[in-house]
Amino acid sequence: MEMFDNLWLGFSVAVTPTNLMWCLIGVFLGTAIGVLPGLGPSATIAMLLPATFGLEPVSALIMMAGIFYGAQYGGSTTAILINLPGEATSVVTAIDGYKMARNGAAGRALAAAAISSFVAGTICTFLIAFFAPPLTDIAFKFGPAEYFSLMVLGLVASVVLANGHILHALAMIALGLFLGLVGTDVNSGLQRYSFGLPELADGLNFVIVAMGVFGIGEIIANLEDEARRDLGVAKVEGLMLTRADWRRIIAPTLRGTGLGAALGVLPGGGAALASFGAYALEKRVSRNRAEIGHGAIEGVAAPEAANNAGAQMSFIPMLTLGFPANTVMALMIGAMIMHGIQPGPGVMTEQPKLFWGLIASMWIGNMMLLVLNLPLIGLWVRMIMVPYHYLFPVIIVFCVIGVFSLSNNAFDIQIMALFGLLGYVFKKLDCEPAPMLLGFVLGPLMEEFLRRTLLLSQGDPSVLLTRPISAVLLVIAAGILLTVLLPAFSRTRAEAFRET
Amino acid sequence: MTNLTRRDALAAAASLAATGLGLGFAQAQVGPGKTLTLMVPYPAGGLSDAIARNLQPTLQKILGQTVIVENLGGASGGLAAQKLLQTPADGRMIFQGSPNELILSPLVNPDIKFKPDQFRHVTQITQNPLILLARPDHPASNLDELIDYARKLGKPVPYGSVGIGSLYHILSEELAKQTAFKVTHIPYRGAAPMFQDLGSGQVEFAILPYATSYKGLQEQKKLKMLGWVSKARNSFIPELPSFGESKTLPNFDHSIWAGIFVRKDTPEDIVKALNVAMADVMKTPEVRTAVGNTGSIVIDTTPLDVAQRFYEDQIKTLDTMTKDINFKI
Amino acid sequence: MVTIRSPREFYAGAIYIAFGMLGLWFGWLYPMGTAGRMGGGYFPKVLSGLLILFGLIALFRGVTVSGQHLAPLRLKPLALIIAACSLFGLLLQPVGLIGALFLLTVMTAMASQEFRWSPVALAGALALVAACAGVFVWGLSVPMPLIGSWFVRS
Numbered sequence: 006m007e008m009f010d011n012l013w014l015g016f017s018v019a020v021t022p023t024n025l026m027w028c029l030i031g032v033f034l035g036t037a038i039g040v041l042p043g044l045g046p047s048a049t050i051a052m053l054l055p056a057t058f059g060l061e062p063v064s065a066l067i068m069m070a071g072i073f074y075g076a077q078y079g080g081s082t083t084a085i086l087i088n089l090p091g092e093a094t095s096v097v098t099a100i101d102g103y104k105m106a107r108n109g110a111a112g113r114a115l116a117a118a119a120i121s122s123f124v125a126g127t128i129c130t131f132l133i134a135f136f137a138p139p140l141t142d143i144a145f146k147f148g149p150a151e152y153f154s155l156m157v158l159g160l161v162a163s164v165v166l167a168n169g170h171i172l173h174a175l176a177m178i179a180l181g182l183f184l185g186l187v188g189t190d191v192n193s194g195l196q197r198y199s200f201g202l203p204e205l206a207d208g209l210n211f212v213i214v215a216m217g218v219f220g221i222g223e224i225i226a227n228l229e230d231e232a233r234r235d236l237g238v239a240k241v242e243g244l245m246l247t248r249a250d251w252r253r254i255i256a257p258t259l260r261g262t263g264l265g266a267a268l269g270v271l272p273g274g275g276a277a278l279a280s281f282g283a284y285a286l287e288k289r290v291s292r293n294r295a296e297i298g299h300g301a302i303e304g305v306a307a308p309e310a311a312n313n314a315g316a317q318m319s320f321i322p323m324l325t326l327g328f329p330a331n332t333v334m335a336l337m338i339g340a341m342i343m344h345g346i347q348p349g350p351g352v353m354t355e356q357p358k359l360f361w362g363l364i365a366s367m368w369i370g371n372m373m374l375l376v377l378n379l380p381l382i383g384l385w386v387r388m389i390m391v392p393y394h395y396l397f398p399v400i401i402v403f404c405v406i407g408v409f410s411l412s413n414n415a416f417d418i419q420i421m422a423l424f425g426l427l428g429y430v431f432k433k434l435d436c437e438p439a440p441m442l443l444g445f446v447l448g449p450l451m452e453e454f455l456r457r458t459l460l461l462s463q464g465d466p467s468v469l470l471t472r473p474i475s476a477v478l479l480v481i482a483a484g485i486l487l488t489v490l491l492p493a494f495s496r497t498r499a500e501a502f503r504e505t
Numbered sequence: 506m507t508n509l510t511r512r513d514a515l516a517a518a519a520s521l522a523a524t525g526l527g528l529g530f531a532q533a534q535v536g537p538g539k540t541l542t543l544m545v546p547y548p549a550g551g552l553s554d555a556i557a558r559n560l561q562p563t564l565q566k567i568l569g570q571t572v573i574v575e576n577l578g579g580a581s582g583g584l585a586a587q588k589l590l591q592t593p594a595d596g597r598m599i600f601q602g603s604p605n606e607l608i609l610s611p612l613v614n615p616d617i618k619f620k621p622d623q624f625r626h627v628t629q630i631t632q633n634p635l636i637l638l639a640r641p642d643h644p645a646s647n648l649d650e651l652i653d654y655a656r657k658l659g660k661p662v663p664y665g666s667v668g669i670g671s672l673y674h675i676l677s678e679e680l681a682k683q684t685a686f687k688v689t690h691i692p693y694r695g696a697a698p699m700f701q702d703l704g705s706g707q708v709e710f711a712i713l714p715y716a717t718s719y720k721g722l723q724e725q726k727k728l729k730m731l732g733w734v735s736k737a738r739n740s741f742i743p744e745l746p747s748f749g750e751s752k753t754l755p756n757f758d759h760s761i762w763a764g765i766f767v768r769k770d771t772p773e774d775i776v777k778a779l780n781v782a783m784a785d786v787m788k789t790p791e792v793r794t795a796v797g798n799t800g801s802i803v804i805d806t807t808p809l810d811v812a813q814r815f816y817e818d819q820i821k822t823l824d825t826m827t828k829d830i831n832f833k834i
Numbered sequence: 835m836v837t838i839r840s841p842r843e844f845y846a847g848a849i850y851i852a853f854g855m856l857g858l859w860f861g862w863l864y865p866m867g868t869a870g871r872m873g874g875g876y877f878p879k880v881l882s883g884l885l886i887l888f889g890l891i892a893l894f895r896g897v898t899v900s901g902q903h904l905a906p907l908r909l910k911p912l913a914l915i916i917a918a919c920s921l922f923g924l925l926l927q928p929v930g931l932i933g934a935l936f937l938l939t940v941m942t943a944m945a946s947q948e949f950r951w952s953p954v955a956l957a958g959a960l961a962l963v964a965a966c967a968g969v970f971v972w973g974l975s976v977p978m979p980l981i982g983s984w985f986v987r988s
Binding site: 170172173175176179180182183186190192193195197198200221224225228229392393394395397398399401402404405406409410413415416417418419421422425426429430433434435436448452455456459460462463464465466 | 842843845846849850853857860861864865868869870871872873874877878881882884885888889891892895904905907908911912915916918919920922923924926927935938939942943945946947948949958959962966970976977978
């Protein structure tokens with residue numbers, strides 16, 4: 006079969022010693038920068054891009070891809086261990102992962118993350134190999150209306166992330182969307198809420214907000230209750246998954262992979278939704294849904310599988326059309342141009358070695374990550390067993406320097422401190438910040454897509470319901486909202502009755 | 506979301522590896538750091554990005570500094586221009602711009618707060634022919650047929666551009682006005698994101714600078730080329746008709762250019778060094794071929810005073826043009 | 835007399851309203867545009883309005899539904915850590931990384947109940963400073979001065 010010939014060709018390219026080496030360097034570097042707070046994969050790849058000019062194009066791309074998915078692994082490690090999600094995609098992993106870590110189950114959480122990512126990566130390698138060309142066309146079914154509705158659905162689904170009343174989840178989403186407005190409006194060039202500060206003209210940076218709200222806010226809250234914090238980590242359960250764990254993560258991993266694969270193909274920010282969506286889905290359908298949010302292994306496996314699947318699938322629009330789904334893909338396109346390869350539909354036919362070699366290397370890279378990461382789990386777990394009063398100043402130092410190095414601007418540290426304060430207040434008031442972060446990431450995109458939708462329809466919002474895909478997405482969103490709202494209302498009434 | 510500005514953080518690693526690329530010879534370092542950012546005001550995957558990526562390796566070799574290409578799209582390139590103005594005027598960031606973001610958008614968009622004269626033109630690098638594109642399944646196959654189609658459509662025709670106040674926005678409005686049909690402008694951050702909506706038929710047409718990648722996209726039925734926005738055909742695709750051959754707009758003839766810019770208050774010696782380095786870059790045969798292959802016409806670089814006079818002339822010309830056609834966003 | 839029955843609801847509501855008011859106050863002049871051509875002011879106003887609405891509901895719930903009382907605030911860790919981060923930002927250029935980072939480490943460590951002045955703790959802080967200088971300044975070339983402008987004569 007032709008597909009198997011292609012994969013064979015790919016593996017024959019990917020397993021040459023040189024390419025194996027660059028793959029290993031890539032995933033290793035990726036894991037390292039994923040663990041270091043602040044330093045993201047796109048920054049690293051941008052830095053290394055000029056240096057890869059001397060390599061064969063396929064080696065350069067293999068290494069960059071390795072950095073990209075390696076960083077996904079590394080990012081979930083810090084999210085689980087110290088509640089520091091370095092990327093939007095690991096925000097939800099932090100919810101249950103960090104709770105597991107505090108219950109002494111850091112090892113199992115890390116193992117679940119690594120294994121579910123590997124499974125997702127394997128499945129997606131084959132999905133790309135078999136379906137890359139037809140999958141490309143899915144992206145073209147999505148116009149601005151569909152993207153907007155997809156994001157509405159994503160935001161609505163994220164209300165299940167919060168444990169408290171739905172009101173606060175909705176308010177936090179609105180707050181996140183609002184914070185996303187800060188900066189220059191991409192359509193008109195209007196400056197909004199930048200208060201004349203040049204540092205804000207570009208908008209708030211996700212890493213700064215996430216480090217403030219999650220990292221600093223969490224540390225302050227922990228210090229209030231220090232005795233219990235140290236006690237929590239003292240007892241450490243096994244490092245590896247138990248038989249029961251395996252049984253619990255299979256279905257969530259597969260569901261997460263499916264969702265991540267579907268959303269990853271969309272170049273308009275679909276991948277950011279994958280992990281949130283997978284988590285929300287588990288909270289609805291998992292057998293242990295009551296535990297999710299309180300340190301359930303499903304809450305780690307599903308989003309991790311989804312984000313790895315999404316990351317992997319985001320290569321499709323880049324490889325088949327030359328359309329970048331995210332910053333890293335944009336840099337890969339840049340790398341191809343630098344190597345004299347014209348990105349676009351021709352890559353698959355004119356550069357079959359590069360195309361299939363890259364795809365095969367992704368599976369090999371995922372394998373390497375698993376082998377690299379599983380033995381490291383013991384080390385990580387020992388790291389968080391360090392007494393908290395030694396650990397937390399180091400985390401703060403890393404946050405502060407990481408934020409500074411984003412744009413070498415000390416002003417960013419002040420913004421982080423401000424969000425640290427806000428994060429602490431939210432923690433105190435039991436307002437879950439994850440929906441806010443999702444709103445923050447999606448806000449600018451949503452506004453852009455809604456404006457475009459209304460321009461195309463000449464101001465008629467009904468297109469959101471007359472275009473079939475968009476309508477289906479909105480109906481699902483409405484359904485979720487209703488199922489969450491109705492019990493909430495009846496609970497409120499019950500509470501009110503009890504009071505009177 | 507992701508921020509590419511951590512250019513110094515891994516400079517060590519990058520430059521360490523770069524030493525293997527033969528950076529031994531005489532170097533005219535520009536700016537204070539080991540790294541230099543080449544700012545591209547549009548997202549990756551478009552023509553500007555392709556040109557920058559082709560300049561980057563040679564510029565890096567000639568300067569002996571790591572050169573990083575940063576893409577920042579939005580507000581017709583205004584976001585990137587603003588960022589340049591926020592960066593210290595010491596040459597650590599250079600801007601690969603065009604009249605779109607530096608001249609036109611501040612002229613016509615009151616929300617853009619910078620002015621064209623806040624930038625210093627180092628040198629022109631390319632001239633770019635413009636092309637009229639349509640959705641892949643468009644019934645029209647040339648300008649006249651598109652206009653005919655548009656007049657009969659009975660509602661405003663949606664078209665895409667790379668932002669409010671871009672030359673392509675202005676030209677599309679002017680085209681519609683001269684041939685009396687109604688249009689709706691849909692702005693994007695750059696050409697790359699627009700192609701998705703063009704490919705799915707959400708927008709009907711767009712005027713853009715020509716890029717070689719359009720050939721492949723046309724073969725894949727992701728767009729359709731309708732004609733050169735000029736009197737004569739262009740040798741990049743000689744079989745494509747030109748506007749000059751049309752009945753409706755035979756005199757509609759436009760093109761755009763790209764150049765390298767810095768902040769106006771950048772010290773003279775740095776600007777000079779950059780001008781010299783760019784001249785060397787643009788003389789290199791590989792660069793000429795590679796940039797030519799993107800679909801651009803490579804222009805010989807000029808001394809600083811010529812470049813600056815050219816830029817000032819362009820500001821005047823475009824100012825008159827926007828006033829003449831009474832362009833309003 | 836209205837009593838706050840659920841402080842959590844009440845204060846969260848107050849925060850939402852505060853953000854909403856700020857949004858309206860500073861975003862009042864942003865153009866709304868038309869239905870077809872939405873202006874830059876549309877989203878800010880809608881979101882500010884939503885925040886105020888959610889805030890009012892939460893305030894209402896705060897006085898009608900009874901909820902848990904908030905755990906008492908402990909201001910020491912909060913103030914120390916926020917101030918330490920902020921000070922580091924202010925002092926990095928004038929004092930330099932060594933001084934600012936040492937101050938940051940000591941101030942944050944003081945936020946812990948376990949903190950005692952001891953030679954070991956000081957040595958730990960110094961080691962952290964040295965490690966950061968090594969990794970970030972020499973290793974990764976993050977442009978932070980080791981010694982700041984106050985101490986270097988120009």
